[in-house]
Amino acid sequence: MTQILAYAAGIIILIVGIAVSVALHELGHMIPAKRFGVKVPEYFIGFGPRIWSFKRGETEYGVKAVWLGGYVKLVGMLPPARPDRPDKRDKNGELGMVGQARAEALAEIEPGEEHRAFYRLSVPKKLVVMAGGILTNLVLGIVLIAVALGVVGVYKPTSTVAVVAPCVSSQSDGQCADSDPVSPAAQAGLRPGDTIVSWDGAPVSDWEDVQAAIASAGTDSATVLIEREGRRQTLTVTAVEVERPVRDDTGRPVTDASGKPVTAPRPFAGLSPVWDTQRLAPAELPAVVGQSVWGTLKAIATLPVGLYKAVAAGLGYQERDAEGVVSLVGIGRVAGEVSSSGAGEGTIPLSMRVSSMLTLLGALNLALFAFNLVPLLPLDGGHVAGACWEALRRALARAAGRPDPGPVDTARMLPLTQVVVGLLIVMALILVWVDLVAPI
Incomplete structure (x- = not known):
């Protein structure tokens, strides 16, 4: 039940987050438009039927039913047709789609407010208004x-040890057989809770550093400086070479043409890290x-x-x-x-x-x-x-x-x-x- 509620909460948070993002995007258009004198009759989140709205000054603010976007209505988005390029009409003299849309846009301009049409803005002001939402x-x-x-x-592996493998397993499930040798980390005396400070002389601060240091040292004996219960001590770890799956940049196993996982030899110490949130x-x-x-x-x-x-x-x-x-x-x-x-x-x-x-x-x-x-x-x-x-x-x-x-x-x-x-x-x-x- 907790999982279901948490899943639903994630979707609700996303919907609210999208609504807020859209609201701020549209504010990025509306605020400069108002500053430049453009008339803004409507500012809505969503499309379709109105759910709730109120009017302040000349602008109606509100929410509509379908939260798949939003809009801010700027008067005069479409300019008048040029005298030498009138809008086309059909054989009955009716304006086509372009002409009708233009007529509707121009009809929104009240007498005496022609200077407040968007199309009358200078180019720099138009750029500020239209880029405002994008930049927001x-x-x-x-x-x-x-x-x-x-x-x-970020939740990521640290340089603190969570698990020390007891053996170098030969089993596909990772379990230890009687014939499996003790892992290098266990043999060296590493314990869960130890924090690795350096490996073979290389300082480490996270698990990526530890992995890189193990790979660099290879199967040679490496001096490992750890911190255990507030005190530092030195151990010697000699990694062994094992076959391990090759992974791509996203962490997924690489496969060959037949679909089998590709493996490659790499040094193995037998450690896994503690995960923690790190800034x-x-x-x-x-x-x-x-x-x-x-x-x-x-x-x-x-x-x-x-x-x-x-x-x-x-x-x-x-x-x-x-x-x-x-x-x-x-x-x-x-x-x-x-x-x-x-x-x-x-x-x-x-x-x-x-x-x-x-x-x-x-x-x-x-x-x-x-x-x-x-x-x-x-x-x-x-x-x-x-x-x-x-x-x-x-x-x-x-x-x-x-x-x-x-x-x-x-x-x-x-x-x-x-x-x-x-x-x-x-x-x-x-x-x-x-x-x-x-x-x-």
Whole structure:
């Protein structure tokens, strides 16, 4: 029962986290828009029917039923048609899709408030408004990951010994047979609770250091400095060479063409570490956070490849990539597992689950940041690209002595916008299917 409640709590935390992230994203648009004088009649979290709202000044704030995003309504997003390029009409004289959308947008501008339309902003102000949401997600993602790693900490193996293997086992289940030799660590007198200070002269601070030192010393005798019950003493450990599975960067066993695990000889001492929550040093955080941002940008840049791999996994042609793209269903599953792992058992501390949840929400914000950089409407990157093109077009016109061409006509991009929306919906449905049949 505890596991089920913890799983549900993880999903609820994720939903609330997404709602807060969306709310802050939209504030990133609304606050500068209001500062620049743009009229903002609506600010909502979610889509569909209103659940709750209130009005303050000229803006209605509220929550709608479907929490899959949010929006802030800026008056005058679409500029009037140029006199030399009127909107097309059908044979009955009715405006087409572009013309109707433009007419509806312009109808929202009250008489005397024409100067408050978004399209009248200068290019730098448009960039600030449209990039505000993107940068908000970037900052929020960085802060969440930094807090998770630098304040709460990371659950990782330490240089303290948890278990000393009694033998060098020849059994597949790791049990000791009478003929198995005593393990090097047991023979040297190492005990659970000993903290390794140095191995063969190399100072160690975590388990990665210990593993590297054992590998470096090989099967030669190594002097090991330990701390036991507050006192330091020196032991001598001579590792032995054993065959062990080869693992990839994600920790999964590497297999050959026939599917059998690949093994390789390596030094074996017979130790396993105590796991504990450890904070990253402030000096380490920029590199780790930068790696997260870069990895997210790379994932978005290679999104078609990631989608192809996800579909292949869903069809059973390959394993699901643990670092691949996921839907909200997949993210919800991860959140539930993160929250419920070890709940009520004490095997995974609460700090680890808090850190993992903060990291997940941080990664989600970085994904929103990177995805919104795509220069296509209706994404924020499409509006940023339009403002940049407007600036370039005006600069070229000034250089050539031509009249100001005016704002970019984003209304004419509506047909392409509909295609993009359709593709996003199809992609979302495909990823939901993959997350159901081949979950990470």
